[in-house]
Amino acid sequence: MANFQPLNKNKHQALKVKLDPSYSHSAQSHIVPISVFELPQIQAEYPIVFIKDAETGRFHLVALLGLRPQENLFHKKDDWNALYIPQHLSNYPFLLSASPQQPDNFVVGIDLDSDTVSETNGEALFSDNGEQTKYLAQVTENLVRANSQLDATQNFIQTMVEKGLLASQSLTIKPANNEEFNVTGLYSIDEAAFNELNDSDYQALKGKGFITAIYSCLFSTQRIAKLVHLTES
Amino acid sequence: MNNGIINQVVIVGGGTAGWLTAAKLAKHLGSNKSESVQVTLVESPDISTIGVGEGTWPTMRKTLADLDIEEHDFINYCNASFKQATKFVNWKTPAINGQDSVYYHLFNSIVNADEFNLSPYWSMSDKQIDYADFVSPQALVCDNGFAPKTILNRGYDGLLNYAYHLDAGKFADFLKKISCERFGVKHISANVVSTNLNILGEISSIETKELGQIKGDFFIDCTGTRCLLLGKALGIEFTPINDILFTDNAIAMQVPYLDENEAISSSTISTAHAAGWTWDIGLSNRRGTGYVYCSDFVSHDQAEQTLRDYIGPRAEQLSTRRIKIASGYRKKFWEKNCVAIGMSAAFVEPLEASAIFLIEASANMLCELFPRNKKQLPAVEKTFNDSFNYRWKRTIDFIKLHYFLSQRKDAFWLENKSINSVPDSLIEQLEHWKHRPVSRYDFQNTFEPFIQDSYQYVLHGMGYAQELESNASTFNQHSMVDSILMKNEKFKQHLQKNLPTNRELLTKVKAFGFQKI
Numbered sequence: 001m002a003n004f005q006p007l008n009k010n011k012h013q014a015l016k017v018k019l020d021p022s023y024s025h026s027a028q029s030h031i032v033p034i035s036v037f038e039l040p041q042i043q044a045e046y047p048i049v050f051i052k053d054a055e056t057g058r059f060h061l062v063a064l065l066g067l068r069p070q071e072n073l074f075h076k077k078d079d080w081n082a083l084y085i086p087q088h089l090s091n092y093p094f095l096l097s098a099s100p101q102q103p104d105n106f107v108v109g110i111d112l113d114s115d116t117v118s119e120t121n122g123e124a125l126f127s128d129n130g131e132q133t134k135y136l137a138q139v140t141e142n143l144v145r146a147n148s149q150l151d152a153t154q155n156f157i158q159t160m161v162e163k164g165l166l167a168s169q170s171l172t173i174k175p176a177n178n179e180e181f182n183v184t185g186l187y188s189i190d191e192a193a194f195n196e197l198n199d200s201d202y203q204a205l206k207g208k209g210f211i212t213a214i215y216s217c218l219f220s221t222q223r224i225a226k227l228v229h230l231t232e233s
Numbered sequence: 234m235n236n237g238i239i240n241q242v243v244i245v246g247g248g249t250a251g252w253l254t255a256a257k258l259a260k261h262l263g264s265n266k267s268e269s270v271q272v273t274l275v276e277s278p279d280i281s282t283i284g285v286g287e288g289t290w291p292t293m294r295k296t297l298a299d300l301d302i303e304e305h306d307f308i309n310y311c312n313a314s315f316k317q318a319t320k321f322v323n324w325k326t327p328a329i330n331g332q333d334s335v336y337y338h339l340f341n342s343i344v345n346a347d348e349f350n351l352s353p354y355w356s357m358s359d360k361q362i363d364y365a366d367f368v369s370p371q372a373l374v375c376d377n378g379f380a381p382k383t384i385l386n387r388g389y390d391g392l393l394n395y396a397y398h399l400d401a402g403k404f405a406d407f408l409k410k411i412s413c414e415r416f417g418v419k420h421i422s423a424n425v426v427s428t429n430l431n432i433l434g435e436i437s438s439i440e441t442k443e444l445g446q447i448k449g450d451f452f453i454d455c456t457g458t459r460c461l462l463l464g465k466a467l468g469i470e471f472t473p474i475n476d477i478l479f480t481d482n483a484i485a486m487q488v489p490y491l492d493e494n495e496a497i498s499s500s501t502i503s504t505a506h507a508a509g510w511t512w513d514i515g516l517s518n519r520r521g522t523g524y525v526y527c528s529d530f531v532s533h534d535q536a537e538q539t540l541r542d543y544i545g546p547r548a549e550q551l552s553t554r555r556i557k558i559a560s561g562y563r564k565k566f567w568e569k570n571c572v573a574i575g576m577s578a579a580f581v582e583p584l585e586a587s588a589i590f591l592i593e594a595s596a597n598m599l600c601e602l603f604p605r606n607k608k609q610l611p612a613v614e615k616t617f618n619d620s621f622n623y624r625w626k627r628t629i630d631f632i633k634l635h636y637f638l639s640q641r642k643d644a645f646w647l648e649n650k651s652i653n654s655v656p657d658s659l660i661e662q663l664e665h666w667k668h669r670p671v672s673r674y675d676f677q678n679t680f681e682p683f684i685q686d687s688y689q690y691v692l693h694g695m696g697y698a699q700e701l702e703s704n705a706s707t708f709n710q711h712s713m714v715d716s717i718l719m720k721n722e723k724f725k726q727h728l729q730k731n732l733p734t735n736r737e738l739l740t741k742v743k744a745f746g747f748q749k750i
Contacts, residue, residue: 056745057384166750185385187750 003113004095009130012110017135018122023089025114027075030066032086035149036156039216045082046074047227048220050157050166050187059157059166059187064227067173067183073230081230087146093117096143106147108140156210163201165193165214171224175232189217237607239450239570240270245425245439245462246455247276249401249589250575252408254453254596255418256300261600265417270605273419274412275439275447280424287514287521288316288501288586289396291340294389296593300411304388305746308739310407312518313399315382315735317341318375318500319585324510325695326640336694337365337372337500338585338687341381341394343721344368346685347673351717353708356670356699364693367718370725375499380738383731388747392728396586398501398514398521421447425456428466435570435607436462450607453599454573458580463563463573473561477633477654479530479645480509480582483556484537485523488544497735503584506539507531508645512583513543517739525558525582530645558582562625567614570607572599579625584635587628587682594680595621624682630659631683631691637663638695666692668700 026032031051034042042048046063053060063086065072074081093114099105110117123135132140160166167190171183194214197205205211242258244251251274259265259272297307307313318339325334346352355367365372371393374381381395412418423441431437438448439462454462463469475481490497502513509526524540531539533555541548562579566572574595581587598620602613633656636649648654662675671688701708733741 052385052748054385056741057386057748058745059748161749164749168750 001113002111004097004109004111006097006099007094007108007110007125009126009132013126013130014119015110015125016118016120016122017093017110017125018116018118020116021080022075022078023080023085023092024075025092025111025116026065026089027072028070030064030069030071031060031062032065033060033088034063034086034153035146036061036153036210036213037149038084038087039213039220041084042086043216043220043223045084045223045226046086046220047223048188048217049169050160051185052187059161061153061157064186064224067171067224067227067231068181071231073227087142091139091142091146094139094143096147106144108136108143155208156213159205159208159210160189160214163193163197163205165189165197167193173228173231175228177232188221189214191218194218239603239605239607241449242270242272242451242453243439243447243449244272244274244453244455246457246575246577247274247409248405248455248457248575249408250457250577250592251276251453251455252405252412253296253589253592254455254574254599256408256412256416257296257593257596257600258453258603259412259416259418260300262603265415270603271419272412272417273421273447273449275421275423275425275441277424278422287398287401287516288319288512288583288589289399290586290590290593291394291396292590292593293397294395298389301415302411303746303749305742307407308397308517308742311397311399311403312516313397314497314515314517314739315380315499316396316398316501317371317381317393320375320498320500320502321635321691321694322502322504324503324505324635324639324641327505336363336690337375338690338694339365339369339371339375340396341371342369342686343724344717346671346689347676349710349713349717350670350672350685350689351714352689352693353670353701354711354714355693356701357705357708365690368689368721370721370728373725374728374732377729377732378496378499378734378736379728379732380499380735381732382738383733384738384741384745384747386747387750392732398516400516400518400521401589423447425461428462430466433569434467436466450570451604452571454571454577455575457576458559460563460573460577462571463566463568463577467568467571469563469565469568469573471559471561472564473559474581474629475560477629477656478560478582478636479527479649479654480525480560481558482528482533482536483523483525483558483582484533484540484553485521485556486540486544486548486551486553488520488522488547488551490519491547494736497739499735501586504543505639505641505646506543507643508536508539510584511540511543515735517743525584527645530643530648562622565614565618566595566621567617569614570610572617574599578621581625581628581632584632585628585683585687587632590682591621591624591628594624594682620680623678624680626656626658627678628682630656630662631687633659634663634688634691635695638692638697640696663697666697666699669704670699670701 042063050059065074093111095109096106097109099107124133125136166187169186169188174180255274262270264272318337321336322333351368355364381393382391413420423443425439426442427440429438436452438446498515504511508531511524514521526536560581566578575592604610604613
């Protein structure tokens with residue numbers, strides 16, 4: 001279980017974070033949330049889908065890491081099977097959360113239970129005189145950027161739903177050397193519906209800068225073959 | 234008169250009947266464009282709606298979807314909940330040693346009876362499990378207070394078929410807003426004092442106290458039991474059916490939940506008592522309950538006590554409201570340029586929640602056959618009257634069936650079994666069903682109000698005896714039956730694992746709504 005605590009330079013001055021090229025905290029995750037701004041990079045390596053949150057029924061935009069629950073086909077012993085790492089993974093063990101005292105302010109949190117966090121190994125967060133290191137400054141900048149993209153991602157999802165551009169997708173996967181199985185609960189951009197948009201709806205999407213994102217989603221479905229291939233090897 | 238073209242429709246009376254008809258008709262006719270037929274609804278500011286029946290049929294989902302209404306908007310505004318059945322308690326027999334007799338009339342069967350009928354196979358089985366459990370997973374779902382779907386399903390989709398319980402007053406308000414804002418219905422608040430006829434005996438206008446004359450080409454009477462247009466102005470008589478269905482009064486009580494976690498029932502609970510039956514309908518914010526009874530067999534005070542006893546200690550501080558009911562129907566529902574929809578057309582006790590369904594059905598037929606030219610009126614009048622005459626009679630038969638099959642011995646119940654109170658059509662059918670299963674050929678009309686499955690839930694639930702043994706060799710598709718039963722059991726397990734309770738889902742619907750896809 002994760003144990004995120006607000007980062008505090010007095011309490012946490014000695015902490016170090018080891019870079020983990022295998023992102024092992026995600027070893028049991030078959031999906032990772034992504035931002036609408038990441039889609040061009042994501043689509044080159046991961047299938048992009050929309051899934052519903054089991055608690056709320058609302059959509060999330062995610063990259064598929066595996067085809068079955070708890071299956072991560074990208075995670076390897078000391079490596080990761082792709083060049084681009086989704087922000088949500090690369091930002092770990094940090095996250096940005098609302099300050100308990102001032103909900104309008106954000107604070108950097110750190111998962112103290114992460115294997116990458118110690119006082120012995122890795123990148124220091126604070127210098128000996130308590131200043132934040134370049135590393136921590138970069139981490140903070142990344143978190144703030146990711147956070148600033150959340151609204152745009154929500155807006156993208158909502159627009160796709162409202163314009164009727166999402167369709168439920170059911171996949172039947174037949175690995176060469178194994179039994180076939182079904183993947184359900186996925187939603188993807190409906191190419192036919194997208195092509196049938198009237199001019200004013202299309203212009204509205206263009207105005208919001210969503211065209212690249214939509215094509216990224218469409219192209220990314222080709223990456224499902226890559227995942228099937230990974231399940232075979 | 235404009236060459237007999239119908240351009241102005243006037244609906245008199247709000248309530249569920251008026252506003253549902255207004256919404257459907259205005260949407261259908263495209264009334265928000267000025268060149269289309271215009272729909273005006275005149276509603277009295279002084280007469281409150283009666284709010285008949287707070288239960289619907291599954292048809293309501295299509296009705297709402299067709300009106301471009303988001304399911305969660307409707308549910309949240311009308312304090313609606315999900316209804317999957319009517320649960321009949323102590324109808325077959327009174328409670329024995331404190332043990333209620335219970336059966337379900339469900340909305341969902343594992344296979345529709347007109348495709349493959351499991352009924353004879355259950356009849357000839359050892360009947361260790363109830364008929365409803367044999368043919369459907371839904372009784373189990375209702376027993377657990379589960380919803381018919383999850384937050385992952387989109388609006389109006391379900392894992393099981395379902396309808397709603399709703400606050401009829403709020404529902405009328407909700408439809409009023411939508412009718413006026415989206416579909417171009419004009420709302421006039423005024424009291425109708427009289428009706429003017431033209432030389433052909435058609436209604437030409439109504440006179441209102443506040444705004445004088447309101448003209449129209451076609452009129453819809455939604456004035457409830459007062460039946461101002463069809464009855465009072467056009468003289469169409471009322472046919473009472475108190476020789477068939479005896480209940481003549483209802484006493485109603487709104488019961489709050491004990492706390493925000495108390496379970497919300499997945500079914501309408503209909504419990505038989507000495508001189509009638511109680512309804513118990515769980516909305517999201519309160520229960521609506523009432524006792525429908527015949528005052529020949531019980532005093533009003535006794536009736537109130539029966540209701541209070543049924544509710545239990547929490548009824549102590551709660552007030553009741555008594556409503557006189559008169560079951561029956563108009564000799565015609567459509568006369569010249571006027572049609573009656575809702576309680577102005579007919580009323581039967583709300584045992585099977587047929588009231589709102591028949592409003593939907595009437596409005597649908599009116600929309601599709603809407604006579605744009607007065608020349609069409611006589612033909613539409615005949616089609617409509619024939620159809621609804623049939624539907625109301627079938628509805629009455631079906632309600633009577635519940636009483637007729639009861640084994641209760643109270644005077645009221647025995648009287649209900651007296652043969653001269655039972656329509657011949659019902660006696661005839663029951664005679665057939667003694668020797669053969671109910672058949673899809675018994676339901677040849679496209680617009681049967683109650684389908685084969687419904688009859689079978691009631692017949693078997695009430696323990697109607699069928700003699701099928703002599704024809705046992707006919708029912709030989711045992712491997713088919715086994716595979717359906719296995720599917721049913723698997724589905725039961727899946728649903729038990731995945732469905733939230735009614736209350737849990739309604740809380741989520743309030744917070745998050747359903748997605749469009």
